[in-house]
Amino acid sequence: xxxxxxxxxxxxxxxxxxxxxxxxxxxxxxxxxxxxxxxxxxxxxxxxxxxxxxxxxxxxxxxxxxxxxxxxxxxxxxxxxxxxxxxxxxxxxxxxxxxxxxxxxxxxxxxxxxxxxxxxxxxxxxxxxxxxxxxxxxxxxxxxxxxxxxxxxxxxxxxxxxxxxxxxxxxxxxxxxxxxxxxxxxxxxxxxxxxxxxxxxxxxxxxxxxxxxxxxxxxxxxxxxxxxxxxxxxxxxxxxxxxxxxxxxxxxxxxxxxxxxxxxxxxxxxxxxxxxxxxxxxxxxxxx
Amino acid sequence: xxxxxxxxxxxxxxxxxxxxxxxxxxxxxxxxxxxxxxxxxxxxxxxxxxxxxxxxxxxxxxxxxxxxxxxxxxxxxxxxxxxxxxxxxxxxxxxxxxxxxxxxxxxxxxxxxxxxxxxxxxxxxxxxxxxxxxxxxxxxxxxxxxxxxxxxxxxxxxxxxxxxxxxxxxxxxxxxxxxxxxxxxxxxxxxxxxxxxxxxxxxxxxxxxxxxxxxxxxxxxxxxxxxxxxxxxxxxxxxxxxxxxxxxxxxxxxxxxxxxxxxxxxxxxxxxxxxxxxxxxxxxxxxxxxxxxxxxxxxxxxxxxxxxxxxxxxxxxxxxxxxxxxxxxxxxxxxxxxxxxxxxxxxxxxxxxxxxxxxxxxxxxxxxx
Amino acid sequence: xxxxxxxxxxxxxxxxxxxxxxxxxxxxxxxxxxxxxxxxxxxxxxxxxxxxxxxxxxxxxxxxxxxxxxxxxxxxxxxxxxxxxxxxxxxxxxxxxxxxxxxxxxxxxxxxxxxxxxxxxxxxxxxxxxxxxxxxxxxxxxxxxxxxxxxxxxxxxxxxxxxxxxxxxxxxxxxxxxxxxxxxxxxxxxxxxxxxxxxxxxxxxxxxxxxxxxxxxxxxxxxxxxxxxxxxxxxxxxxxxxxxxxxxxxxxxxxxxxxxxxxxxxxxxxxxxxxxxxxxxxxxxxxxxxxxxxxxxxxxxxxxxxxxxxx
Numbered sequence: 001x002x003x004x005x006x007x008x009x010x011x012x013x014x015x016x017x018x019x020x021x022x023x024x025x026x027x028x029x030x031x032x033x034x035x036x037x038x039x040x041x042x043x044x045x046x047x048x049x050x051x052x053x054x055x056x057x058x059x060x061x062x063x064x065x066x067x068x069x070x071x072x073x074x075x076x077x078x079x080x081x082x083x084x085x086x087x088x089x090x091x092x093x094x095x096x097x098x099x100x101x102x103x104x105x106x107x108x109x110x111x112x113x114x115x116x117x118x119x120x121x122x123x124x125x126x127x128x129x130x131x132x133x134x135x136x137x138x139x140x141x142x143x144x145x146x147x148x149x150x151x152x153x154x155x156x157x158x159x160x161x162x163x164x165x166x167x168x169x170x171x172x173x174x175x176x177x178x179x180x181x182x183x184x185x186x187x188x189x190x191x192x193x194x195x196x197x198x199x200x201x202x203x204x205x206x207x208x209x210x211x212x213x214x215x216x217x218x219x220x221x222x223x224x225x226x227x228x229x230x231x232x233x234x235x236x237x238x239x240x241x242x243x244x245x246x247x248x249x250x251x252x253x254x255x256x257x258x259x260x261x262x263x264x265x266x267x268x269x270x271x272x273x274x275x276x277x278x279x280x281x282x283x284x285x286x287x288x
Numbered sequence: 289x290x291x292x293x294x295x296x297x298x299x300x301x302x303x304x305x306x307x308x309x310x311x312x313x314x315x316x317x318x319x320x321x322x323x324x325x326x327x328x329x330x331x332x333x334x335x336x337x338x339x340x341x342x343x344x345x346x347x348x349x350x351x352x353x354x355x356x357x358x359x360x361x362x363x364x365x366x367x368x369x370x371x372x373x374x375x376x377x378x379x380x381x382x383x384x385x386x387x388x389x390x391x392x393x394x395x396x397x398x399x400x401x402x403x404x405x406x407x408x409x410x411x412x413x414x415x416x417x418x419x420x421x422x423x424x425x426x427x428x429x430x431x432x433x434x435x436x437x438x439x440x441x442x443x444x445x446x447x448x449x450x451x452x453x454x455x456x457x458x459x460x461x462x463x464x465x466x467x468x469x470x471x472x473x474x475x476x477x478x479x480x481x482x483x484x485x486x487x488x489x490x491x492x493x494x495x496x497x498x499x500x501x502x503x504x505x506x507x508x509x510x511x512x513x514x515x516x517x518x519x520x521x522x523x524x525x526x527x528x529x530x531x532x533x534x535x536x537x538x539x540x541x542x543x544x545x546x547x548x549x550x551x552x553x554x555x556x557x558x559x560x561x562x563x564x565x566x567x568x569x570x571x572x573x574x575x576x577x578x579x580x581x582x583x584x585x586x587x588x589x590x591x592x593x594x595x596x597x598x599x600x601x602x603x604x605x606x607x608x609x610x611x612x613x614x615x616x617x618x619x620x621x622x623x624x625x626x627x628x629x630x631x632x633x634x635x636x637x638x639x640x641x642x643x644x645x646x647x648x649x650x651x652x653x654x655x656x657x
Numbered sequence: 658x659x660x661x662x663x664x665x666x667x668x669x670x671x672x673x674x675x676x677x678x679x680x681x682x683x684x685x686x687x688x689x690x691x692x693x694x695x696x697x698x699x700x701x702x703x704x705x706x707x708x709x710x711x712x713x714x715x716x717x718x719x720x721x722x723x724x725x726x727x728x729x730x731x732x733x734x735x736x737x738x739x740x741x742x743x744x745x746x747x748x749x750x751x752x753x754x755x756x757x758x759x760x761x762x763x764x765x766x767x768x769x770x771x772x773x774x775x776x777x778x779x780x781x782x783x784x785x786x787x788x789x790x791x792x793x794x795x796x797x798x799x800x801x802x803x804x805x806x807x808x809x810x811x812x813x814x815x816x817x818x819x820x821x822x823x824x825x826x827x828x829x830x831x832x833x834x835x836x837x838x839x840x841x842x843x844x845x846x847x848x849x850x851x852x853x854x855x856x857x858x859x860x861x862x863x864x865x866x867x868x869x870x871x872x873x874x875x876x877x878x879x880x881x882x883x884x885x886x887x888x889x890x891x892x893x894x895x896x897x898x899x900x901x902x903x904x905x906x907x908x909x910x911x912x913x914x915x916x917x918x919x920x921x922x923x924x925x926x927x928x929x930x931x932x933x934x935x936x937x938x939x940x941x942x943x944x945x946x947x948x949x950x951x952x953x954x955x956x957x958x959x960x961x962x963x964x965x966x967x968x
Binding site for chain 3: 340342343367368370371374375377378379381382384385386388389391392395396399452453454455456457459460461463464465469470472473475476477478479480481482483484485486487488490491493494495497502503516519523547548549550552553573574576577578579580583584587588605608609612613626627630633634637638640641645
């Protein structure tokens with residue numbers, strides 16, 4: 001493992017916001033790979049998702065598709081331990097990030113979330129904060145006091161990375177809630193990437209947006225994939241086909257039954273010649 | 289681990305790179321820190337003099353705060369330390385606030401139960417000379433029957449005014465009013481919520497000077513005073529309940545050709561009735577303990593007065609007040625009666641409160657909110 | 658069939674006319690009552706404010722009479738708010754975010770019950786339990802060690818019937834109001850914002866600081882103002898606990914205290930006659946004005962917007 005913990009921390013030495021992480025010479029290695037093994041997700045006694053095993057390759061986009069209620073969002077949230085905000089939620093099985101079990105003994109969920117970021121279905125910038133403060137919000141928690149020059153670099157880098165810099169650079173101190181829906185979602189993406197997580201989870205990020213904004217975000221995802229491992233839950237199969245490298249199909253037998261991962265494979269294969277009949281039925285629109 | 293993760297400035301450079309697994313203060317350790325704080329406080333107390341439990345607790349709290357912050361800083365990290373400190377402060381605040389509440393209940397129950405007997409419930413303060421003599425010897429005489437009747441009558445009058453007035457105002461604001469009048473009314477209801485209770489009493493007194501002349505205290509004046517305090521509460525809660533009724537219900541009724549007033553009476557009100565009843569109960573609970581306005585408007589009498597239009601009428605809170613500040617001879621007699629009356633008041637309020645909650649849950653129509 | 662959603666045309670049926678009249682009448686009645694309160698207080702109070710002070714007990718002008726009372730009213734209420742507001746917010750946070758979920762509703766109910774306890778009960782409790790407790794344990798230390806501060810100077814009251822005791826009891830009485838409003842506001846914080854904060858890796862306190870408190874700031878302030886309004890108008894607790902004297906007194910530990918307007922009325926009214934009564938009513942008018950202003954301010958803040966709700 002290459003340890004470069006002196007030159008690339010925070011914005012201190014990265015003075016050129018146009019440099020991506022890739023260019024600064026950090027090789028993303030197997031460190032960002034996510035391995036899920038036999039994951040069961042429970043809400044108290046209710047088994048919501050059963051027996052998921054999958055590997056998510058680094059610097060790729062994995063899409064999770066399936067009908068409503070089949071557990072894809074629940075599964076996604078288990079990857080950054082966000083499902084635990086609901087009382088009584090727990091898991092069995094392992095989720096490894098770069099070889100480290102996120103559910104291992106002594107692992108702090110708060111620490112997990114700093115490594116695995118999330119963008120939500122509805123854009124949720126902090127309404128009382130300016131655009132600038134929104135982007136730097138996560139970094140402020142981590143690093144405490146920063147010099148303005150440092151935070152300026154981080155903000156610009158994150159906004160550029162989210163394709164939002166040109167549109168907001170003159171009004172960074174305006175409230176985040178004043179932007180359009182698509183811009184707000186890109187702001188949330190900037191906020192999530194500002195802390196430089198290893199993995200970025202996106203829970204139906206475009207479902208509340210208009211088609212033009214959706215396109216913008218999809219383009220953004222393809223750029224982000226160079227530096228992040230992205231997992232996206234989507235209801236929109238065409239979207240999955242457009243952006244993802246691999247696709248996983250979740251399904252549920254009936255209400256009250258747990259959701260299961262039916263099949264996961266390269267996107268082209270899933271949409272043309274999937275192995276399972278259920279997958280074939282879903283992608284051809286026979287149900288869902 | 290990926291070196292592009294931001295390093296946190298307060299961690300040693302050569303430390304374990306796996307930042308996911310962090311040392312945490314275990315539950316056992318936490319309990320021992322709490323115990324240690326208490327013991328330290330105990331020790332300090334013992335050294336300085338005698339051990340008063342109040343002081344032990346007061347000292348243990350800051351000791352714990354410091355201890356947990358230091359421990360978290362050493363074992364966990366700065367952010368966890370802050371989080372634990374805040375949790376400690378918030379929890380301690382809650383416990384601190386519970387203390388007077390528990391103390392009030394405890395005191396009222398323990399002091400008041402002694403005198404909550406039959407004589408108290410059936411007698412008045414019109415005492416014969418023999419009774420006064422026996423009181424000096426320690427007998428328990430006198431009661432609050434007249435006060436209970438007074439409270440019943442006065443609160444009944446207040447409700448009789450406030451409920452229809454408040455309900456119809458709420459109906460106007462929700463079902464009819466748009467424009468200046470409605471805005472003015474809603475602002476004035478807000479103003480009414482803020483009227484100090486003694487001011488309401490003074491108003492009622494001043495109002496009834498016209499009818500009964502200066503210096504008069506009557507039950508009806510007390511009722512009017514309380515209604516001024518009760519009406520805004522009824523308006524606000526009824527308004528909220530009426531707003532919760534979905535518009536689709538009203539439209540369905542209009543579409544059937546039902547006139548507006550009948551829609552309100554037969555569709556809207558029954559749907560909202562649970563909440564409205566709850567609001568009324570809470571409004572009654574709020575005014576039933578009011579002393580100041582009744583002191584001023586209804587006064588104190590020694591005997592039962594069933595006529596709200598003639599003469600002073602005692603109410604429970606006023607009775608409580610006077611029994612405490614003018615207890616007579618011996619003072620314990622009056623003080624005991626005051627506590628008993630206070631206990632009655634607390635019981636009544638608690639019952640009303642619980643009733644309101646039960647009503648809200650039981651009568652709530654399914655599918656609403 | 659036409660769907661009638663609102664009746665913007667004048668009602669034609671008798672039933673509708675009557676009902677509308679009743680409702681509107683009730684609303685107008687509210688306006689009349691409020692006007693009446695101000696009017697009657699003014700009418701009866703006028704004689705007390707501008708009348709011949711020779712005929713009243715004590716020969717102070719109205720201003721000299723009501724001045725110390727206004728001072729005492731504001732002083733006691735300020736002490737109450739100082740103690741109640743931070744504690745109330747902390748308790749509200751505890752109930753909404755820290756307490757075990759199953760307990761939360763019960764705890765809320767218990768705190769609300771505090772609000773319903775009659776003030777006379779609080780008063781008697783204050784003087785029989787709290788005053789001796791503080792006089793035995795806290796006040797002597799303050800008086801001995803901190804008496805260079807004007808608030809703690811003077812001759813210590815042996816009964817505890819001081820401004821500080823009254824202020825603390827008032828704090829206990831207004832705390833539930835502020836807590837109730839704060840609780841409601843905290844619970845209304847959109848889950849989405851809380852989750853945004855958590856997803857960034859925030860601890861519980863950091864989430865509260867980032868998402869909950871900014872959203873609820875105006876609600877908290879408005880709640881505090883309402884609590885202040887209640888404290889200004891509170892009568893019985895002060896009447897029972899405070900040992901009043903004539904004049905302006907800053908020390909909170911002694912037996913000499915400025916009385917509050919409401920408590921003064923409660924103490925003087927039963928025995929008052931003639932123009933003294935009018936004068937008391939005049940002070941009531943002053944109190945009405947003060948609480949009116951405070952509550953108007955609270956309304957302004959509440960309406961100016963929930964800081965999180967715009968945009």
